[in-house]
Amino acid sequence: MKRIYALEEWCIDCKRCEVACKVFHSKSKDPVKAFLYEQPKPRNRVRVEGNRTLSIAINCRHCPTAKCVEGCISGAMTRNPETGVVTSNPEKCVGCRTCVSMCPFGAVTIEEGPTHPIAFKCDLCGDELGVPGSPSCVAACPNRALIYVESEGN
């Protein structure tokens, strides 16, 4: 499957990926509305760690044996067997944080959802769950510190 890889060598801690992620996952897809008006606030699923000296963007690795899927008590977190994309169904998620306790990368967060806190994670910017789109973080990166490429595994 195609995966997003982050490259420390080029990450410059600008966090444009975070902005783009938030905007893509907003209702309006407009940065001004997304940041200043929408409630609940759109959440970024990619997170830049570090500072200007050393930084890297972290998002879901879409593991073949995904621990978050293994741990999910509600069946919300699933890995599409065809595409390999791991997504959380907001309708089913109860926000128990098992995925948070299981993800080795800290790539899942529990944040305020429409009715109660639920899991947020990278969905590869697909229009529907489990189907990859074209990741907006990769497009927003000014320095190719995020690449979306065919990986060696599924």
Add this chain to the structure above:
Amino acid sequence: MAITTDYLIIGNSAAGLSAAEAIRKTDCEGSVLIVSREPYSAYGRPLISYLLEGKTTLDEIWLKPEEYYEENRLQRMLGPDFEVVQLLPEEHRALLAGGEAVEYGRCLLAAGSVPFVPPIEGLAEASNVFPFLTLDHALAAQEAAREAAALAAVEGRPSRCVVIGAGLIGLKAAEALCGYVDEVVVLEMAPRILPAVLDQEGADVLRQQLAQRGITCLPGITAQKVVVEEGCATACLLTTDELLPCDFIVAAVGVRPNSALAVDAGAVQGRGLVCDSQLRTSLPDVWAAGDLVQVTDAIDGSKRPLALWPVAMAQGAVAGASMAGAAEAPSYESAFAVNAVDFFDISLLTAGCINPPEDGSFTAVTEVDGDSYVKFVFRDGLLVGYILLNRPACGGIYTAIIENAIPVDQLDPAIFSAAPENLDFPPALRWARLHKFYPADRDRRGWKEGC
């Protein structure tokens, strides 16, 4: 005429379903039959408290859509008639409560746990005492809570539910029922709440926060007797000799492996069913997965069941692969407990060894900061356990550190003082962790040609 199947799966929850999925990855042809005494499609057992809280609905709790079973040709026989009452491993037969027999090729025991009923006088005979394990239990408790609230309103007194046992199940039940009745009192024989997953200090912090949200926990106190009037429990006589009136009781003292079937058939049982690394029991062609399996604790080497969802899922996958004769069948060696639980807006993540023996081989670091309580337990330069109360961010990174036994001296010391980061790992390890399946034709700069 007996029912015949290649694979018989006894139990329709995490382990059973995970095994069925694993079987299908290798064997697309063999017939798979799942039997369970519960008349429902597989659902997330831990969801019952969330269902009562309204965080999920009866439409959403099902683990798989109905089409899934058809697409994967998983036959199901669900309901009391289909409970397996006897297993005849030599004959490869299982007898069902309804009188039918199933002839199987290979069998998986994934029947989970059953509630343990404590020997408290009056408890067993009262009709308004509920366990809190299954959907039926939860719906019954919900109904009782509604009736209690209505009755109490008429009588002009507060309605009250007593929960016996402040383990994970007891406290989740308390949280769920809190929205229905006026008072929820949780009794716990042990000197602290959540005795298995918290230490004393953490338990005290959590207990105060639960109290602020309407749940009274009484650690060190339990019921010596239940007062039963007309078949209904009306009060608990506490070990302090106080009488605590109640409208109904949730009994959540614990669970034990639901392994009687196998034991009766002659399976070797320790604190759970004894299995090999492929999760084969001592019985021929009988595998086991989930709560009833005795697991080797990866940290202290002790052997006991780990009644946890992720463990059941992982075991189901191993057992299923082995049953289907997968070419590269994974093996199951050991595990350690990882728990994630939330009460209202309180979050609690714990893993591994939390209350280490004071034999000098462990060190622990704790920190209380406002509402949060954090504890890390170390042994021989390795992290072996943690408590993260109200500091959940990136907790799974700690779990990975325990699981992969990453020496603490390789990590940035700051990793324990705030939310852990991937950058706290040394560069080579960091790269390996974050770049699995990295394309072979690219270098670490993302370039196709080196320079």
Add this chain to the structure above:
Amino acid sequence: MLDYVLPRYRVMRDKDLCIQCGVCERSCSNEVHHVDEELGRVTANNAACVNCQRCVVMCPTQALAITRWPQVDSGSSNWTLETMQDIAKQAQTGAVLLSSMGNPKPYPIYWDHLLLNASQVTNPSIDPLREPMETRVFLGSRPEILKVNERDEKLSAPLPPQIRLDVPLMFSAMSFGSISLNAQKALAMAARELGTFFNTGEGGLHRDLERYADCAIVQVASGRFGVDPHYLGAAGAIEIKIGQGAKPGIGGHLPGEKISEEVSRTRMIPQGTDAISPAPHHDIYSIEDLRQLVFSLKEATGYSKPVAVKVAAVHNVAAIASGMARAGADIIVIDGFRGGTGAAPKRIRDNVGIPIELALAAVDQRLRDESIRSTVSLVAAGSIRSSADIVRAIALGADAVYCASAPLIALGCHQCQDCSSGKCNWGIATQRSDLVRRLNPEIAAERVVNLVHGWTHEIKEMMGGMGINAVDSLRGNRLMLRGVGLNEKELEILGVKYAGE
């Protein structure tokens, strides 16, 4: 002491568009922007802004623009704000004013007074999409006579060494130290892809770039930094730098704090010591001395590669060029006064040297007059801004041009002229690792390649329009140029007729 120096720029932030995401704050090495949580808005320290426009480009909502500081001047055309601010600065520091990039003063730009010809009726124009168009050129000295063994169809005497350029431009000298390794790497990668050359400047050849050595012209300048037999032997050509258009007559000074471990290794000087390039080569006081160095280098490399000599365009450049040709230079490089630099005294940059157009025309004419033009190649440098400038330069007599500012602009340079601060937000003129990292050479090289491809297409179209199908046929073809807005003397030096003539 009260600072009399005013801010030069002002950040204009559209409050309606600003989402306070902090990208601007994290993008600015001058610490202009600050997301103020207390105020609930982003503030700006205008005085620190150098107008590099990194924030403007990076802002996800286009909420930013940089404008001039709105202070009016005194009203005097003589005592302009800039003049007075220069005085204020010097009154404060007592120092030489330092600046960067090329001469920004409004001197005439002769390129913009030279118009190109096109074929109509009497000779056909050529469609470069349908017919072959040669942009390849060879640089080096040429023999007076070609001796051919006609029976074997072979040359009976070997040609002097030459370098082959698939496009008539090369990237001018910029040292590792003045620019980042990533910037130099990008130019090296682009040169390889384009079939041309980059120039190491006087900074040595970094070990990471040795794999691009065949696309490198290595420089030997007055400091002789990084020069050893390996360096000379690895390169495609060698260039002796006598002078530079941005600062003729001036040496260079890379302060010790910029001599990092890598720069130190590459320049072969101790870490932390000042790298001083003297104003003159201390072994060159005459054409004869130059000839000695030229032949020393040829000797050192077994006469296997051409040796170029680069001088700044100054008053008697034509005579100097003639001397250079006679001193054995295979390639003569003339660098005009608008050429850029990483650091130069402002007064030198703004007041010394002459325009490349006039210098080039004068040199080409002088060498022709002396019948030695064909023994050397001539390269023009000093602000080639577009493909049209290249066509004009070739028509004025150049074999090829050197470009630096344009490819740097392709890399992101916004000509803020603050290179000497070492805080280049685009990762070009800096050695700060967090800033260098901003320039991914893969992207940068692609951008430079794109630029040159675009220019090459345009050169082919312009040549085709003239009915010319090879750069070789355009060289020195001043009939293809006509002047506008020029006086008789200018036309005479440029050797072109007035438009309409």
